[in-house]
Amino acid sequence: MSEKLTYSQAYRAGLAEEMTANATIFVMGTDIFLRGGHFAQVLGLGEQFGVERIRDAPISEAAMVAAGVGAALQGMRPIVDLNFLDFSFGCMDELCNQAAKIHYMFGIPVPLVVRATNGVAYGGAQHNNVIDSWFAEMPGLNVAVPSTPRDVKGLIKSSLRLDDPVLFLMDKSLTGIRGEVDGPEDLIPLGRADVVRVGQDVTLISYAASVRVCHQAADMLHERGISAEVIDLRTLYPLDLETACASVRKTGRAVIVDKSAGYGGVSAELAASIQRSAFNYLDAPVGRIHAAHSPVPQSPPLIKAMMPAVQMVVDEVLLLTTSS
Amino acid sequence: MPEPDKSGEAGSSPSLPEGVTSEHLLEWLDGMLLIRYFESESVRLSLAGKIPGGIHSSEGQEAVAVGTMAALDGRDVVSGTHRSHHHALAKGLGPRPVMAELFGKATGVSGGRGGSMHLVDADRRFLGSNGIVGAGLGLAMGAALGMKLQSQSLVAVGFFGDGGANTGRVWESVNLAALWGLPLIVVCENNLYAVETHISASMAGTSIADRAAGFGLPAETVDGQDILTVYDTVRRARERAVAGCGPTFLEMRTYRYEGHNVGDVQNYRELAEVEDWRANRDPIGRLRQLLEGTGVLGPGGYAAAVGRAREAVDDAIAFAEASAWPDTADVMRSWPAVPVSAVSA
Numbered sequence: 001m002s003e004k005l006t007y008s009q010a011y012r013a014g015l016a017e018e019m020t021a022n023a024t025i026f027v028m029g030t031d032i033f034l035r036g037g038h039f040a041q042v043l044g045l046g047e048q049f050g051v052e053r054i055r056d057a058p059i060s061e062a063a064m065v066a067a068g069v070g071a072a073l074q075g076m077r078p079i080v081d082l083n084f085l086d087f088s089f090g091c092m093d094e095l096c097n098q099a100a101k102i103h104y105m106f107g108i109p110v111p112l113v114v115r116a117t118n119g120v121a122y123g124g125a126q127h128n129n130v131i132d133s134w135f136a137e138m139p140g141l142n143v144a145v146p147s148t149p150r151d152v153k154g155l156i157k158s159s160l161r162l163d164d165p166v167l168f169l170m171d172k173s174l175t176g177i178r179g180e181v182d183g184p185e186d187l188i189p190l191g192r193a194d195v196v197r198v199g200q201d202v203t204l205i206s207y208a209a210s211v212r213v214c215h216q217a218a219d220m221l222h223e224r225g226i227s228a229e230v231i232d233l234r235t236l237y238p239l240d241l242e243t244a245c246a247s248v249r250k251t252g253r254a255v256i257v258d259k260s261a262g263y264g265g266v267s268a269e270l271a272a273s274i275q276r277s278a279f280n281y282l283d284a285p286v287g288r289i290h291a292a293h294s295p296v297p298q299s300p301p302l303i304k305a306m307m308p309a310v311q312m313v314v315d316e317v318l319l320l321t322t323s324s
Numbered sequence: 325m326p327e328p329d330k331s332g333e334a335g336s337s338p339s340l341p342e343g344v345t346s347e348h349l350l351e352w353l354d355g356m357l358l359i360r361y362f363e364s365e366s367v368r369l370s371l372a373g374k375i376p377g378g379i380h381s382s383e384g385q386e387a388v389a390v391g392t393m394a395a396l397d398g399r400d401v402v403s404g405t406h407r408s409h410h411h412a413l414a415k416g417l418g419p420r421p422v423m424a425e426l427f428g429k430a431t432g433v434s435g436g437r438g439g440s441m442h443l444v445d446a447d448r449r450f451l452g453s454n455g456i457v458g459a460g461l462g463l464a465m466g467a468a469l470g471m472k473l474q475s476q477s478l479v480a481v482g483f484f485g486d487g488g489a490n491t492g493r494v495w496e497s498v499n500l501a502a503l504w505g506l507p508l509i510v511v512c513e514n515n516l517y518a519v520e521t522h523i524s525a526s527m528a529g530t531s532i533a534d535r536a537a538g539f540g541l542p543a544e545t546v547d548g549q550d551i552l553t554v555y556d557t558v559r560r561a562r563e564r565a566v567a568g569c570g571p572t573f574l575e576m577r578t579y580r581y582e583g584h585n586v587g588d589v590q591n592y593r594e595l596a597e598v599e600d601w602r603a604n605r606d607p608i609g610r611l612r613q614l615l616e617g618t619g620v621l622g623p624g625g626y627a628a629a630v631g632r633a634r635e636a637v638d639d640a641i642a643f644a645e646a647s648a649w650p651d652t653a654d655v656m657r658s659w660p661a662v663p664v665s666a667v668s669a
Contacts, residue, residue: 026473052473058503063462063496070466070480073451074401076473078466093456093493098463105437106444106452 003181007174008041010149010181011115014156015042015079017184019049022077025160026053028064029081029115038083039117039175061090065114069099072112077160085116085169086129099165100140109163113156118145119171119209120259120307125295130258132208133265135167136236142166142190143236147211149179151234154188162190171208191238195247199229202317203247205270206257207233210308214257217313226321236266244270245277252283253320257313262290284320289313341556346620350629352394352551353615356386356608357633359410362419363582365637366409366426366440370586374645375426379440381582382410387607388513388576389414391554392481395562401449401471401480403464405513407580408453411483412443415450419640429647436650457518458488461510465497468506468571479507479565481558487518489532495539498573502541507565509558510536510573513548519584520592536573548576549605552614579605 005013019025026049027042033056036043046054057064061082068078082088088095095114102110120128136143144159144166146152152170159166196211197218204214211232218228229247233240248254254274256267271286292306340349363383369375382389389410393402404411412422417433425432426440433443441455451467454460464482471478488494489512501508512532516523529535536543542564546557554576561572579601583590603609615621621629 058496058499060496060500062493063465063500066459066462066493066497067466067469067500070403070451070463070468071470071473072466073463074467074470074474076470093459094462097456098454098459102452105434105442106446107435108444108446108451 004178005149005153005181007149007152007170007177007179008039008043010152010179011041011156011170012043012045013181014153015160016045016048018157018160019045019053022160024075025077025079026055027079027081028055028057028067030057030059030083032056032081037081039170039172041115041170042081061087062094065091065094065099068112068114069094069102069110072110073102073108077111077113079113079115079160082114082116084127085118085131086127088114088116088131095135095141095165095167096138100138103164104140110165111163112165113159113168114165115168115170117172117175118169119173120291120296120303121172122298122300122303124298128296130260130291132169132236133260136239136266140165141237144168144190144234145207145236146170146234147174147208147232149177150181151188151194151232153181154186155190155234158187158189161187166190169208173209188234190235191240192234193240193243194232194234195229195243196232197228197230199227199251201227201251201321202253202255203229203231203244203251204255204257204313204317205231205233205244207236210257210259213308213310213313216310217317220310220314221317224318226317228317233266239266239269241270241273241277245274248274248278249281252281253317254282255287255289255313255316255320257289257308259307260290261293262288263293287316287320289316341552341559343559344552344555346615346618348394349611349615349620352390353608353611353621353629354632355390355414356551356611357629358419358636359383359386359389359413360608361630361633361637362413362423362640363409365641366423367582367586369426369641375440376428377439378585378587379409379426380407380585381580382407384581384601384606385513385515385548385578386410387551387554387611388511388548388578391551392511392558395555395558396481397478399449400478400562401451401464401467403451403460403467403480403482404443404453405460405483405485405488406441406453406455406457407485408443408483409440412445412450412453415445416448417443417445417450419636420643423637423640424644424647427644427647428649429644430650431643431647458484458491458494460484461488461494462497465501465506465508468501468508469504471507472504477566479509479562481509481511483511483513485512485518486514486516486523486527486532487521488512489514489535490518490526495535498536498539498541498571501571502539505568505570508571509561509565510571511558512573512575513578514575515578515580517580517584517593522592531575533573533575536575539573541571541573543573544575546574546576548578549607549610551607551611
């Protein structure tokens with residue numbers, strides 16, 4: 001039996017199930033008890049679990065994450081909710097120098113989840129940083145980037161059962177989408193990509209909101225007789241290179257699509273891995289579609305002009321299929 | 325070991341804080357001397373290249389660590405700083421595995437993954453020295469939150485220094501601890517210098533404790549060179565915390581005899597200043613004076629205590645020297661819980 005929930009509701013549902021089963025889980029964040037967070041991600045959980053476990057905190061990102069790390073070391077399973085990933089700049093040491101390294105250095109696990117909303121929407125440059133890859137590059141951190149309500153629920157449940165820190169990043173442009181979710185024991189493991197559309201001629205690899213861009217591009221390519229396989233990475237670390245490379249060995253072409261500023265990052269990591277492990281199967285260079293290397297503007301036409309669009313993916317695929 | 329003179333305790337000695345006996349004082353003397361010789365040997369070994377990289381000597385600050393730990397329950401959590409050998413040793417970490425960690429050996433407390441600034445002992449609830457100024461306090465604050473949520477009658481102690489008192493993260497943590505009434509003891513070891521910068525050149529306002537008072541928690545300035553005062557102040561702070569009355573802020577005035585790091589040229593302070601602290605405010609000298617003045621420590625007693633400290637440190641060095649290097653095949657130390665990225669070539 002499955003029901004349709006929004007992306008935020010799916011998070012809330014997965015969290016509530018885990019909190020009910022495990023009394024050591026609690027949430028810290030700003031404006032979460034009454035407001036339910038900026039994306040309604042914990043709306044109603046305050047009433048259900050009380051002020052101790054849905055714990056309002058001051059706007060002190062460093063102290064919140066430090067509190068999460070310390071409480072985790074004391075046997076709790078905290079979630080620190082940063083609301084926007086952009087606010088992680090205020091707790092970068094706590095995330096990358098403390099949470100990420102303690103298990104390695106000390107042999108003590110740090111079961112900490114830091115939830116934040118990423119992606120690009122309105123609000124200007126300081127609220128739309130695409131820095132998912134930064135955390136994936138940091139040894140000791142796991143990074144989840146779900147694109148559907150089902151994945152949100154399954155991945156948050158897995159994250160809350162993992163003994164190491166997870167950055168749980170929810171795309172702001174997906175907040176209201178609806179979809180089916182699975183039951184209380186249906187977990188989605190970190191590190192397993194999802195082949196969300198099977199195809200033969202090209203592999204489109206993406207995550208979060210860009211998966212929808214790839215679906216639309218695949219529809220348009222289908223009309224032109226090109227069969228595209230679409231892979232949703234679901235987590236950036238661990239990164240399921242095996243699934244991506246296996247697909248490219250089948251299709252012979254790959255285009256990676258994300259909203260990053262296109263310098264380094266997960267798409268470069270994927271491109272390097274594909275050329276290394278699927279070189280003899282490639283019929284064309286690996287394509288990368290990403291945003292302009294620029295801060296994100298506020299004006300709608302400016303955003304549109306600098307973000308990856310469906311037509312850009314289609315054009316890239318056409319270039320790679322006709323030139324080889 | 326000389327027999328403690330019980331009569332002296334009741335008669336000529338100054339009154340001891342609640343719960344303190346002359347046996348305790350002798351233990352504290354041993355504890356401080358162990359740190360003193362551990363540190364002087366660490367400096368020597370670092371300069372000799374035996375300890376890779378530098379270390380931050382805590383020589384001069386022994387009373388802060390030994391007096392604080394003496395007032396704690398063994399299950400209380402302590403989180404340290406970049407200058408933390410004294411915290412680790414006073415918390416009960418053995419000189420052998422601590423020295424081995426400084427050497428980078430497999431037998432070190434962190435298996436050679438940590439070093440001087442990442443000493444740890446989960447069982448003794450020492451959650452690390454810390455390489456980032458002010459960061460250890462946050463971890464202790466979080467542990468205190470965990471204790472509160474678990475309704476444990478324990479406390480956490482977070483150390484930082486006068487340098488840390490100018491970081492934002494310290495005050496974020498103090499605010500959160502005060503706001504949430506956490507069982508935290510915040511200990512600022514004010515040794516006057518942040519690397520080479522004297523506090524007068526770095527701090528606006530009257531004192532670090534005065535800053536803390538603004539957060540609405542009890543904030544005291546403590547003579548960190550007097551182990552009896554340190555002990556008694558922390559004991560009272562612990563009682564408050566365990567009684568559910570929340571955190572206490574203690575600014576302990578202390579002094580480091582060595583430079584910030586080993587081998588530093590110290591042209592930022594006068595040698596006379598260092599000599600003055602050594603001669604007139606040395607925490608070990610003060611306790612020795614008390615013990616000898618009251619007859620608790622008889623003739624030859626101090627020399628014997630020094631001998632014990634030297635013996636323990638020499639043994640730790642021999643242990644570290646003889647220990648094996650970590651297995652390089654295990655450098656990634658892939659903990660079972662950490663999923664690894666899979667690529668099939």
